[in-house]
Every structure is written in structure tokens, then in C-alpha cells.
Amino acid sequence: MTGTWKQIASIPSLLGTLNLDPYKMIKGNLRDGTGIHFSLDWWISDDVLQRKFPLLFDLEKNKACFVSARLHSGQLIIGFNWGWHRAISAVNEQQQFAELLILLSGSAITAGADLWATQIGGSGFFSVGSVKKCIVEATCAVPEEVYDWCNWVPxxxxxxxxxxxxxxxxxxxxxxxxxxxxxxxxxxxxxxxxxxxxxxxxxxxxxxxxxxxxxxxxxxxxxxxxxxxxxxxxxxxxxxxxxxxxxxxxxxxxxxxxxxxxxxxxxxxxxxxxxxxxxxxxxxxxxxxxxxxxxxxxxxxxxxxxxxxxxxxxxxxxxxxxxxxxxxxTNEEWVNKLANVLPGDSWRTFLSDLKKIYFNLNLSVFIEKIKERELELQKNSNAETDEAKCKSEEIVREVEEQVKEISAIKVETKAEAICNQGRR
Incomplete structure (x- = not known):
């Protein structure tokens, strides 16, 4: 199946994405029963009779018959015109037939044409536009990302x-x-x-x-x-x-x-x-x-x-x-992409050794190892900074002591010069 018919045949599955049952989109309101299919249309109960009573549907001779062909008209339902291939005999068939009779006991054939009400749109009236709106909602989902058009280029x-x-x-x-x-x-x-x-x-x-x-x-x-x-x-x-x-x-x-x-x-x-x-x-x-x-x-x-x-x-x-x-x-692609942006000089040897140890390295383990390495580098950097600071403070103290010694020598020299001048 191709072309237009293929698209039409795909409509039920599209409506299913919106939790709409194609068989239950339109419900018949029984009047004379000449326009509602007995088994194929939804007109009674919570589902079509074909799906509710599958064993009886298999026994049905005319699966597309109308309600008027199976029920007496012009009065309350007290008799039926069944058309089975064979007599109902199995226990499951008898059970489904009993449930069907109970279900039909409240139905009646009356004068006038059958009516239809749609479950789409909320108004109860069927329209092609309401079905189209549902199909558009089912097929035109909002994408996760939308392309940004740029008017600074042709x-x-x-x-x-x-x-x-x-x-x-x-x-x-x-x-x-x-x-x-x-x-x-x-x-x-x-x-x-x-x-x-x-x-x-x-x-x-x-x-x-x-x-x-x-x-x-x-x-x-x-x-x-x-x-x-x-x-x-x-x-x-x-x-x-x-x-x-x-x-x-x-x-x-x-x-x-x-x-x-x-x-x-x-x-x-x-x-x-x-x-x-x-x-x-x-x-x-x-x-x-x-x-x-x-x-x-x-x-x-x-x-x-x-x-x-x-x-x-x-x-x-x-x-x-x-x-x-x-x-x-893949994990390898995730790991390699992150490894490629790390500084080559300080990380190249570490990354090479890491891949040897962890052959099948995943991203989470790789990130943990990077963070551990970063903490180690920070500790080493802090230790080097503290050591440099200590050396700097020691040099400052040595310079201060040298300045004090030079100042003391200058004071003594000046004192001697004053004493010698006084003696003269």
C-alpha cells in the first residue's frame, strides 16, 4: 500500500498516540437501527460488540449486518433474529451470549434515523476539521530543539x-x-x-x-x-x-x-x-x-x-x-573528547598512564581521576608556594640582619670620628 491510501490507513495508529480509539471516536444513538452496524459500530456498552464478544463475532454469518437485522423493530426488544454458522455450544460462547442478552435488554427500536455523536472536540458534532486537528497534534510534536535562523547571512x-x-x-x-x-x-x-x-x-x-x-x-x-x-x-x-x-x-x-x-x-x-x-x-x-x-x-x-x-x-x-x-x-568518544582539551604539558603523561591502567575507562571514573589529579596538583602547588614563601621570608630576615649590621657599623664609625675630633 502506497501513496494516499497508505496515509489514510496510518490514521488509526496516529490517533492511538493521543489515546483515541479509532473504533470509539463516533458513537451511534439507536433509533430505527438501519444505519448502525450491529457488531462493527460503537452504539452500546463501553466498546464495539466485535471486540467485547469475539467468540460470538466468529459465529456471525453476516459480520456487517445492521442492528435492524438482528433486533425486532417498533417495540421493546423481546426477540432477536440471530444468524450463526452453528449452534452456540461451548461454555465460553454461552457465557458471552448471556452477557450480550443482558446488555441488549435495555435497548429499543424506535422511529426515525439513527443519530451519531463524536467524541472529538467536545461539541458532539463530527467535522473533518476536528479530526484533522487531532491528526496534526499526533504528527506535529514540538521538537526538543528548534533551529535558529540567522538574518545576518543569505x-x-x-x-x-x-x-x-x-x-x-x-x-x-x-x-x-x-x-x-x-x-x-x-x-x-x-x-x-x-x-x-x-x-x-x-x-x-x-x-x-x-x-x-x-x-x-x-x-x-x-x-x-x-x-x-x-x-x-x-x-x-x-x-x-x-x-x-x-x-x-x-x-x-x-x-x-x-x-x-x-x-x-x-x-x-x-x-x-x-x-x-x-x-x-x-x-x-x-x-x-x-x-x-x-x-x-x-x-x-x-x-x-x-x-x-x-x-x-x-x-x-x-x-x-x-x-x-x-x-x-561511546565511552571512548566521551573520554577522548574531554582529554583532548586538558593542558598537554601537565596532563599528557598522566592521561597516558591512566589509559593503561583503566583499559575500558568510562566517563564518570575518568572525571573522578581528573579531580583527584587536580587536587594533587593543587596540593603540590600550595606546598611549593609555602616553600617559596618561607624562603622569601628567610631572605628578608637575612637582609634585615645585614641592614642592621651595616647600620651598627655606620654608627660605630661615626662615634669614633666624633671622639677623634674631640680629642683634637
Whole structure:
């Protein structure tokens, strides 16, 4: 089943997400019984008779018969016109038949056409609009994150970032999902991994070099890039003006455009990919609005010189945000990303030894070890500071004693000179 009929057939499952039973959306109000199906429509009890009495429904000859075909009309119900394939014999069948008779004992056939009332909208009157509203509510859920459009770049530039945000760019992986296959599944920039939106913008070595150059130019430190989402919302953590945030976001969106353009030029025009050229295209681009000024970006992030503890807190917050958005990464990816931003000189040996000891290191253990190491470094630093302070105080005392000795010598010399002058 395809096309329109497939969409129509999917409506019951969509309504089920709103706790609406497709069989019980419209209830019949019995009059003459010529418009209500006896077993298939909801008109009596708390459910349709087909589901309430499945054994009797299996015995029914005409499963689509109307109520008027089974009940006597023009009076209170005292007789029935049943049409079974065979006589009711099993205990379970007899029990369901007895319950059905009790249920029907209060029903009556009267004059007039059957009436219908809907359970949607609260008015009781059925309308296509009310059903459409339910379907829209079932299918148009509010996303966890919404793409921010930037009017400091042309719409075509912002659309590339938007499509990357939705994972709708025609990468090799996306084309394969649509049963379109190309010569090679690998990324054309690095030839290492399958080309996907996530790899092209956050995992490819060429892209990482471009982002590093752009962030360095913007004076933005310690960027954790796991997903396109990380890049497109990083400006939100800035502790600065809205104008500065907007300027940085415009640069990020333009970088998406430049990377995608470089990828396409390589595939279609065989133009070599050079990181420096991509970077210069971003910072010297005519795509940025005249309102953009480089001075708006510099020192946008007030986290220069952040402590290791502050860095970890920011990283843990990012972790839980990605869990909320159901973006999963391996423990190795989480650990390596955090390890890469720690100062190389003071942490390189420690991290190397730590990975040898803990082969399958998870993020929580890694953070605990970092905090222990940080406390140890602080103690050593404090001890060195105290030692230097003691040496400094000792030197000061020695100098003071030397000054006192020199002063005493000067006093004695002056006294002798006065005595000698008096003798003369």
C-alpha cells in the first residue's frame, strides 16, 4: 500500500498516540437501527460488540449486518433474529451470549434515523476539521530543539545549516537511505569514514581543522564537538550581548556553507580542498551582513582561563543535554573528547598512564581521576608556594640582619670620628 491510501490507513495508529480509539471516536444513538452496524459500530456498552464478544463475532454469518437485522423493530426488544454458522455450544460462547442478552435488554427500536455523536472536540458534532486537528497534534510534536535562523547571512547559507540540523543534506549515507548509491561510500574529504552529516561537519579531520581555525580566530576556547547540534547552539552559552552571540552564530552558519561548498567543488569540479582557503572564505566572506563586525565576536566567551572544575561542569552539562536529545556516543568518544582539551604539558603523561591502567575507562571514573589529579596538583602547588614563601621570608630576615649590621657599623664609625675630633 502506497501513496494516499497508505496515509489514510496510518490514521488509526496516529490517533492511538493521543489515546483515541479509532473504533470509539463516533458513537451511534439507536433509533430505527438501519444505519448502525450491529457488531462493527460503537452504539452500546463501553466498546464495539466485535471486540467485547469475539467468540460470538466468529459465529456471525453476516459480520456487517445492521442492528435492524438482528433486533425486532417498533417495540421493546423481546426477540432477536440471530444468524450463526452453528449452534452456540461451548461454555465460553454461552457465557458471552448471556452477557450480550443482558446488555441488549435495555435497548429499543424506535422511529426515525439513527443519530451519531463524536467524541472529538467536545461539541458532539463530527467535522473533518476536528479530526484533522487531532491528526496534526499526533504528527506535529514540538521538537526538543528548534533551529535558529540567522538574518545576518543569505537564506541559502542558513538553509545548508538547517538541512544539516535536520540531517537532510544529500550525503552518501542520506542517499543510501533513499536507495540511491554512489561509487564510494566514504567521505571525499578524508576517505576514512562513511560520509554522513555528523562525520562531514564534526568528525572529518579537514572539518575539525577548519573549526579549530575559526574558533581560534573568534577567540573561543575548549569547544566540545560531538554533533551538529553542539555547533549550532554553542553561542547560547556565551555570557555577552545578543549582538555578539548573533555575530558568532553567523560565522558558524557560514562555516557550514563553506564546508559543504568545498565538498561539492571537490566532487563536481575536482577542486582540491585546502583548509586555509575554506577558513579565509569564512572570515573574508561577502556572505556576512554589513552589520557584522569582527570586534563583536572577540572575547565573546568569558571562559578564558576557566579552572579544570569549571571545564568538567560544562562538559557534564553538555553530556546530560545530549542524553536528553537521545544523542549517543561511546565511552571512548566521551573520554577522548574531554582529554583532548586538558593542558598537554601537565596532563599528557598522566592521561597516558591512566589509559593503561583503566583499559575500558568510562566517563564518570575518568572525571573522578581528573579531580583527584587536580587536587594533587593543587596540593603540590600550595606546598611549593609555602616553600617559596618561607624562603622569601628567610631572605628578608637575612637582609634585615645585614641592614642592621651595616647600620651598627655606620654608627660605630661615626662615634669614633666624633671622639677623634674631640680629642683634637
Amino acid at each position: 537564506r541559502k547559507v542558513s538553509i545548508v545549516a538547517w538541512l544539516a540540523f535536520l540531517d537532510r543534506l544529500p550525503t552518501v549515507e542520506a542517499l543510501a537511505r533513499r536507495n540511491i548509491f554512489v561509487d564510494t561510500p566514504f567521505c571525499r574529504l578524508c576517505d576514512n569514514n562513511v560520509e554522513s552529516v555528523e562525520h562531514l561537519f564534526t568528525g572529518c579531520p579537514i572539518a575539525m581543522e577548519v573549526w579549530q581555525a575559526v574558533f581560534s580566530w573568534c577567540q573561543v576556547p575548549n569547544v566540545f564537538i560531538f554533533h551538529v547540534w553542539n555547533l549550532l547552539r554553542y553561542h547560547k552559552i556565551a555570557k555577552t550581548s545578543a549582538r555578539a552571540k548573533k555575530a558568532f552564530y553567523a560565522v558558524v552558519v557560514t562555516t557550514f556553507w563553506s564546508l559543504w561548498k568545498a565538498r561539492n567543488d571537490l566532487i563536481h569540479n575536482q577542486t582540491a580542498v585546502v583548509v586555509r582557503n575554506i577558513f579565509e572564505e569564512v572570515i573574508q566572506s561577502d556572505l556576512l551582513s554589513p552589520d557584522f563586525h569582527q570586534s563583536d565576536i572577540h572575547q565573546i566567551f568569558c571562559i578564558n582561563g576557566e579552572s579544570t572544575d569549571e571545564l568538567i561542569q560544562r562538559y557534564v552539562k553538555l553530556y546530560w543535554e545530549m542524553v536528553r536529545l537521545k544523542i549517543t556516543k
